[in-house]
Each structure stands twice: as C-alpha cells, then as structure tokens.
Amino acid sequence: MADNDDTIAKVIPLRGRRCALCxxxxxxxxxxxxxxxxxxxxxxxxxxxxxxxxxxERPGDDEFADQxxxxxxxx
Numbered sequence: 001m002a003d004n005d006d007t008i009a010k011v012i013p014l015r016g017r018r019c020a021l022c023x024x025x026x027x028x029x030x031x032x033x034x035x036x037x038x039x040x041x042x043x044x045x046x047x048x049x050x051x052x053x054x055x056x057e058r059p060g061d062d063e064f065a066d067q068x069x070x071x072x073x074x075x
Contacts, residue, residue, distance in 0.1 A: 017026040019034035021042055026032055033039040045051055 017032065018024065019026050019038050020032045021038040022034060024034040027034050030036055030039045033042065
C-alpha cells in the first residue's frame, strides 16, 4: 500500500509571480491567481461587465441602427 504523502500533490507557488487580484504568491493550480476564491472573484468581474475595452463609441451608436424603417419593419 502506498504512503499517503507520496500520492498527495504539493502546491508550490510560482516563483516571482503574484496573484493578479490580491498580490499574494500565485499557485500553479489557479494561475495567475493564488486561490479559487481570487479566480472566482475575477470571473465575476468579467461576467458583471467590470472589465471593458475602451472605445470611442457612445451608447446607442450602432452601425445597424438605421437599416430598419421608422415603423420597425425591415426595408
């Protein structure tokens, strides 16, 4: 029977890498984060729209907005 210490993977922080969210040493399992919590918090920011790509467009600017008639029917 194998010893339990041989079958358990040890978590080794990445050298010189820091968590992208909190700054603690990053973990290989959750890279570039230190834990599942930080990875989940970052995912929540993406899904919540907190991260955005800056553009020159204004709200309502849409290249397809003028293709329909005023009555809402396609031309």
